Amino acid sequence: MFSTQAQDFRDTVRDGGGFAPGFPPPPHPAAEPRLAFAAEHRPAVREPRLSIESLLIGDSVAMREVRHLVRQVARCDASVVITGPTGSGKEVIARAIHVESHRGAAPFVAVNTGAIPRDLLESELFGHEKGSFTGAISQRRGRFEEADTGTLFLDEIGDMPFDMQVKLLRVLEERTVQRVGGRGQIAVDARIVSATHRDIDAAIEEQRFRADLFYRLAVFPIDLPSLAERREDVPQLVRHFVAAANAKLSFNAAAMERMIAHDWPGNVRELRNVIDRATIIFAGQVVGAEQADMLLAPRGRRLAAGVGPAQRPESEGQRDARTLLNDLASRLGSELPETPAPLLGTEPVDLRTTVADLEHRYITEALRAADGVVAEAARLLSLQRTTLIEKMRKHGLKAA
Ligand SMILES: Nc1ncnc2c1ncn2[C@@H]1O[C@H](COP(=O)(O)OP(=O)(O)O)[C@@H](O)[C@H]1O
Ligand SMILES: [Mg+2]
Numbered sequence: 001m002f003s004t005q006a007q008d009f010r011d012t013v014r015d016g017g018g019f020a021p022g023f024p025p026p027p028h029p030a031a032e033p034r035l036a037f038a039a040e041h042r043p044a045v046r047e048p049r050l051s052i053e054s055l056l057i058g059d060s061v062a063m064r065e066v067r068h069l070v071r072q073v074a075r076c077d078a079s080v081v082i083t084g085p086t087g088s089g090k091e092v093i094a095r096a097i098h099v100e101s102h103r104g105a106a107p108f109v110a111v112n113t114g115a116i117p118r119d120l121l122e123s124e125l126f127g128h129e130k131g132s133f134t135g136a137i138s139q140r141r142g143r144f145e146e147a148d149t150g151t152l153f154l155d156e157i158g159d160m161p162f163d164m165q166v167k168l169l170r171v172l173e174e175r176t177v178q179r180v181g182g183r184g185q186i187a188v189d190a191r192i193v194s195a196t197h198r199d200i201d202a203a204i205e206e207q208r209f210r211a212d213l214f215y216r217l218a219v220f221p222i223d224l225p226s227l228a229e230r231r232e233d234v235p236q237l238v239r240h241f242v243a244a245a246n247a248k249l250s251f252n253a254a255a256m257e258r259m260i261a262h263d264w265p266g267n268v269r270e271l272r273n274v275i276d277r278a279t280i281i282f283a284g285q286v287v288g289a290e291q292a293d294m295l296l297a298p299r300g301r302r303l304a305a306g307v308g309p310a311q312r313p314e315s316e317g318q319r320d321a322r323t324l325l326n327d328l329a330s331r332l333g334s335e336l337p338e339t340p341a342p343l344l345g346t347e348p349v350d351l352r353t354t355v356a357d358l359e360h361r362y363i364t365e366a367l368r369a370a371d372g373v374v375a376e377a378a379r380l381l382s383l384q385r386t387t388l389i390e391k392m393r394k395h396g397l398k399a400a
Contacts, residue, residue: 050099055092057240058233062225066093073220074100079172081157081217082195084224086371087269090195091155093222097193098151106150109190111143114159115374115399117389121164123180126171132181144177147190157217158198158209159375159385169213192217197373227264227271234260234271241272247279255292262296269371360395363388372399 052067073080074097082090091110098108116124127142144152154160160168171177172192176185194217203209227233235256242249251259264270274295282291362381370376378388392399 050095052096052100055096055099056089057237058230059236060230060232062230063233066222066224067096069220069222070096070100073097073222077101077191078219079192079194079217080220080222081200081214082193082222082224083200084195084197085226085267086197086373086376087267088224088226089268090197090224091153093224094151094153094193094195098153098191101151101191103150103191107147108151108153109143109147110153110155112155112372112399113164114156115372118161118164121161122167125164125168126177126179127182128180129182132179136181139179142177142179144171144188144190145186148188150190152190152192154192154194154217156196156198156373156375157194158196158200158203159373160209162208162210165210165213169210169216172213172216197376227267231260234264237268237271238275241275242279245276245279248284249279249282249287251287251292252289254289255287258289258292258296266369356395359391360397363391363395363397367392367397367399374399 052070056063056067056070070093080094080097082093084090094110095108098104111124113121113125123136123140123142125142125144127140127145128136130136130139171188174185175189176187178185200209200214204211204214227237238251238256238259259271259274266273278287278291278295281295285291287295363377366377366380367374369380374388374392375385378385381388383391
């Protein structure tokens with residue numbers, strides 16, 4: 001049970017370091033159907049000879065300033081905390097710091113500390129010795145050890161359980177880790193870059209996050225603006241993602257205006273998703289204002305416009321009933337209120353599977369919208385984080 005879970009959550013680490021001995025290599029992309037949001041990091045970001053320029057698109061004053069900060073901080077080993085809204089590019093910045101630093105050829109190891117259940121997090125970060133707990137069938141190096149001489153990216157630190165914060169602080173102070181069930185101290189030399197979409201100040205005030213840990217992590221803070229605060233980057237990002245998708249597609253001036261005017265609550269990630277959708281729907285075309293409006297419309301209106309899953313056609317009986325009622329209503333001079341289409345036809349339904357399917361779809365969408373940040377996905381679904389993790393386990397879903 002434990003080892004299966006450990007293997008599952010191993011996948012929450014999105015890239016970078018090799019896989020620990022004893023674990024299978026990552027599957028070939030085509031070999032295992034992965035959820036769409038697992039394709040977060042595309043080959044474009046993995047090309048050899050990465051540079052700040054190829055990773056960070058945008059020439060706004062804000063982005064130029066960020067690039068300058070990245071170059072400065074890459075020269076030293078100071079801990080960096082990147083703050084900014086979901087989808088604003090925190091992980092991209094972490095990678096840029098890594099490739100630009102003297103550690104660039106060593107592993108970049110990313111751990112989403114918010115998405116790993118607390119009972120697994122310690123072993124994930126620090127490793128464990130064989131037999132140290134039920135399920136610890138073999139010795140395993142932790143993420144700290146894997147990131148040795150490289151960079152360890154701790155994502156969503158704002159969601160880290162309090163007791164882990166204490167342990168992490170000790171590791172950062174002593175620069176050694178102790179595996180779960182281990183005796184010796186293992187020296188590690190990893191540069192720590194962390195990120196959070198949360199207001200850490202509030203978390204510190206409410207004593208959910210240790211101030212001493214934050215000061216140690218945030219020797220050098222970088223705050224990323226939302227995309228709406230640097231709209232001038234939109235055209236360049238649009239062209240970048242069109243080119244990255246290898247698509248023949250262009251936006252005319254009116255369409256680009258619509259893109260610039262959009263508020264982008266999901267930031268660069270949302271923009272990339274819109275472009276991905278555009279390359280499928282409008283392949284080979286010039287996107288105009290009307291098409292841009294359709295791409296940017298809220299989900300409901302997109303459905304109404306006929307994009308997205310086909311709606312179940314009305315049966316003849318339903319149509320007859322509706323015409324009749326409309327007829328009646330017009331004769332009575334009133335508007336018929338919108339009644340939802342009946343779910344039950346003449347065939348019996350399997351309620352349990354239907355509801356389970358629906359739950360699966362909602363969770364998948366929420367995780368994608370939240371970029372695999374479980375706490376955020378839980379918020380979107382009005383669930384407790386632990387309840388969502390439980391449901392994800394039930395459905396075999398992974399965070400990122
Ligand atoms: N400045 C940028 N230039 C190019 N791509 C970017 C930029 N910022 C973000 N992205 C892309 O947007 C998506 C979300 O970025 P990510 O770093 O995962 O955001 P966050 O960690 O803040 O949620 C990724 O696909 C990333 O490659
Ligand atoms: Mg992220």
